[in-house]
Amino acid sequence: MKNESRQSIMLGEVEITRVVEWAGPLGPARNLVPGVGAEVWKENQDWLSPDHWEADGDRAVLALQTWVLRSGGKTVLVDTGVGNGRERPGSPHFHHRQGDFLGELARAGVRPEDVDIVVNTHVHGDHVGWNTVAADGGWVPTFPHAQYLIPAADDHHFGPGNAYGGGRREDDRLIYEDSIAPVHRAGQAVVWDGAHRIDEYLTLESAPGHTPGSAVLRLASGTDRAVFVGDLLHSPVQILEPACNSCFCLDAGQAAASRRRILERAADEVELLVPAHFGGAGAVEVRRQGLKFALGEWADYVEVG
Template sequence: MKNESRQSIVLGDVEVTRVVEWQGSIGPTRSLVPGVGAEVWKENEDRLSPDHWEVDSDRAVLALQTWVLRSAGKTVLVDTGVGNGRERPGSPLFHQREGDFLGELERAAGVRPEDVDIVVNTHVHADHVGWNTVAVDGGWVPAFPHAQYLVPAADDHHFGPGNAYGGGLREDDRLIYEDSIAPVHRAGQVVLWDGAHRIDEHLTLESAPGHTPGSAVVRLTSGTDRAVFVGDLLHSPVQILEPACNSCFCLDAGQAAASRRRILERAADEAELLVPAHFGGTGAVEVRRQGQKFALGEWAGYVEVG
């Protein structure tokens, strides 16, 4: 590890470190979350700009990132980003991308591929499973050779050959499964789960379907601290303010909105730090109840961990 300290959040006995693969504007706000009106963005400009909203261009800002959890003596990765050299014809931002994520994982978190014990894919989308694998001798192999990969069974079926790669609706879904999921299956490192799955004494996986059939959240409970890593239940903080509004990527709108509402209610009532996959800034925020609605609380602060 080159740096002598790293920016992390310490929650009870769990250290949480953010590793960013990419961050920038992703597209027009009304394309990302079509149901949220311009007035919501404008009324909350002081909370949304510049980390989540480019005001002048009216474009949403997102991050592609992985959360590294050091918990119960294990190193756990929550989602693995886009990856390098992928054929993603339907997603120009992800297509044939080349970056130094594994180098950044070591620089930012002090983690080498062989150090990773568990990989959690909250769902099987291109920007959550890409670094599951790396290219070696013209093929794909697990990037984390000693890790157990936890994949939601419902997503594995939906996006796998059993459901003909997402019902054959997008060529990208077949490519994603074949280069980022199937090789880990062949290596015998995948554990499929459904409903709930306990990772260790502090971490539990829980189904939260809608964005995809198997979308999941990771709950962290350690001492008096609580957090919930919600994957793509939210793409923007405006969805905390307007939880009925889905992103353009949600497959089942009604189910996604119901899951989002349930997760936000618990986060507000139990003081869980909300950690979505794509928030910019510090990437995590507290949620407050405001009558029948929700409000943005404090953004997470980092401490220097030596």
């Protein structure tokens, strides 16, 4: 994937800027979405490669990215990536990572003090990492004036109330302690459930399955529509095979049901589908194809910064 770290598009009155923390091949494609057969990747190689699949080596290509929305006079971040200097023993790609995300954000015209709202679509390490930065031997909110919107079910599941994700992974405790708990202590956390309206254009809705509190952010401005779906999809092959979950989905049945519901509405309402990890243009329209779905047009950006 070429360097596309800062790109922008207008949907109605809302400007969307894409800021990429990292992009590249991450792991075996069949491990990422186990239910998708080799033939699906091969039959679609002409458009999957090179932005979504590295055929030589059979590796999925992903991006770690944040979407900056300027809406109603406010600056909203959708997910905050991996962060720097984190203890992530169960995630080698994220462990002790060092990058220039805040520099990329600044080059997109966003300083930490400019951010009004941070949306965490769910509490996984590659979505909450830049919630905080290291300071005085601990962690403090990166965005000092922002409200952090955190799904209630994830805050409970990954927090001490449910013993840090039910004790499934040591990383879950570490993620909560360095990226979520400091936001609570600072009084900047807004824990929501079901639905939460941010402004006249932006609404959060629950879409559980990937995690208990996984959420989508809907944008409606004028005739333009978009839906930021977090990790409901990791690869475009899941548009073709929506029953197939990623290896990270905690509740397979719920995740597949949420994915199909979101894809159906995206197709029917001509919403731009904006997943957290798609490479290439990162966002795409969805079309119905009988009882299945097909990809439409990819997002068309202008370069910024």
